[in-house]
Amino acid sequence: MDPAVERHRLELVARERSGHTAVVEDNLLYVWGGYMSVADDEVFLPNDEIWVYDLERGVWEVYHMTGEAPPSMSGTCSCSLNGHMYIFGGCDDNGQTNQIYCVDLTDGKYMWKKIVHEIGSAPSPRDKLSCWVYKGRIIYFGGYGHKQLTDIDSRNRSFIVDEASWVEDVFWGWNNEVHIFDPIKASWSEPQTHGRAPAPRAAHASATIGGRGYICGGRVMETRTIDVHCLDLESWMWSEIIPGSSTPVGRSWHTLTTVSENTLFLFGGLSVDCKPMSDGWLLDVETKNWREVEHPYKNKPRLWHTACPGKDSDVIVFGGSCDYILLVDTGHCNDALVFQMQPYPLFRLCEDYIAKNVRSCEMLKNQLPLLPPKLLTAVEMRMSFYRPSKKQTS
Template sequence: MARREPEEHQFVHRRTGHIMVAYDQRLYVWGGFMELPHSEPYTVMTQSHTIYHSAIDVWVYDPLLDTWFRKMSRGDIPLQLSGACAAVHQHYMYLFGGLANGENDFSVITNSLWRLYLPTLTWELLTPDGDLPLACDKAACWVYKNRFYVFGGFGPADNLIQRLHRKVLFVRDAVYSRGWNDQLVYYDIETNSWVWPETYGERPTPRAAHSADIVGDTVYIFGGRFKNTRMNDLHCLHLISNHWSGNLTDSEVQNAPEGRSWHTFNFINDRKAVVYGGFNATQQVLKDIWILNIEKQLWQRVDNDNAKPALWHTSSIAYPGEVFCYGGLRNNILDYSVPKDHAEEMLVLRFSPPTLQRLTLEAICRYSKRLQRQITTLPQNLQLVLKYRSAVEEIS
């Protein structure tokens, strides 16, 4: 049965440019902005109908209870940001970069690094040694061992580029004083320092709004935008040898996803990754789903009737084989003459069956009125879960 969210939940579910990570089988959502409904067109330079979400609030989704909890964080609260990137290492979430909410949103781009201690939701602004990454938004990140990696992004040029000219390629945009980069840098958690590793092989072109995920000792990077091109190239970097693979997508000999940015890419096991949605070269919002088999280097498109168009959404794996996709927009983000259509629900793409416990709980919830007497015989913790879910379902 469809349920109506409380009013504050309806507000928070209009969100894009946010981050979402999985921790302890829950999903943590922070940041981003919301497009308000409007009747009059507005221009790209004013964005008068954009509101950034609170930097204090952290929203937690519990899949078992199927509900959201609003939590208040503390400590060194970050700026209000969109387009930041985040990843989890042990009990911490590391957050880098993003476009800050200032008087001129197009100039306030950061290269700051924060971390959030997830058990207590306490923020800390980190000040590592070494050369900082370039300030940017729409970069991709991942964690490997005790390192938090950042690749690519879009932002301003600065004097650091000259010092790092052998390690970073920066390509300026033809309109703005910003551009795309191919930076690869990691934060060494043990030494509290930024490190610029030497790499080998054919490096990916600069890009932004791309995606990345790690499996074993290898990270895979897919798509993104560079200049006027939205790409479908696939690259991997072996993190022990620091060797790039070169482009692994050959669209002439195999079926492959079309070029895109603002999509998601997640490994569902050690052999297969899933690409969902994004924004293509003709400014269409996509809803297609593709599975990449890294052993065979083959793409396969799969059908899912629940999938809807989405760009600049987020995705995480809270349970094995299940991709949780949240937020984003359903229509052209660059068309400022029309109201923006937010994707307000949590979409779950399942590639393996849920546990027997979760299947049973979902079935009991559907028939809770018929099973009232039997429910009282269940263990107390399961009764509490069912009681909570039933209470939420009654909000209509």
């Protein structure tokens, strides 16, 4: 794998954080929420600011948000759909929530809207869940949260009670429920799934390939797993992917990102022995084989970070913690790590070569004004990405 690119700038950099949410839209990385450490306290990041990272120029900007803003929180589940970022669930100062909000990322106003459903019932409050987007709908899976005793059906195992956490008739625990939200109809529904469902879990990872939703690992009661399950989003049939002999160790708070028509990229997480991880693995869902991959960030373990698909099959990892955050809550990060997962097309290779070398090559510098306007603009943006930071030039 070719060397990836890491940006550290002193001009403006998003605040370090874990448990945040992020999406990529039009080559811009949008980051919202999460929490950081201030002295001995855990502090939620402001709910009225969104950080935007230009993946072409390597520049951060922060924008003020208005409207019906969600509470400041961590562990919410986000996705991008039709130019909007939707978030559901999460944990704020009052505990887990089951509200859904959206914000238009395309109009430059960044105005939050709280969505009130008109049909169906919202899932119970939860955080550390995941979702898939398919045919204009958002499909949520799992998470950790609470239910009333009257809402717990002892005949099925879709909700496992956390024996260490309950108050009178309110019980906390893990679930493996599947819920569908339709933004057009403002409706919630719960499909009847078939096959053997994954065990209830939270802090797992998910990704979508075509009409199939995948989940991997996570916290299942008192252990962390690396099992992989697939849900057919048409037939609602569950199946488990049984891999070959070489597999990653069990983990939670990791990420899973689609990088090709049959390949998923796993990065980081917290292992079964509570070790922050920095390994990267590719899973071929057709052959059902895992393969560990080399990358330049082996010295940068991450957990409760985000990972988003970018241009040319890049994966953009942002933030997270490099420590076991349940014990030492000081290692939150704010760097953006760009993983190259596929060979770049010729245009990208040329663009990057010029941008990297134009300052040191007199011939390139003299020929730069001769480029067609559109190409010149693209190259100048990449030059901004590769320019030395103030720290490097001081």
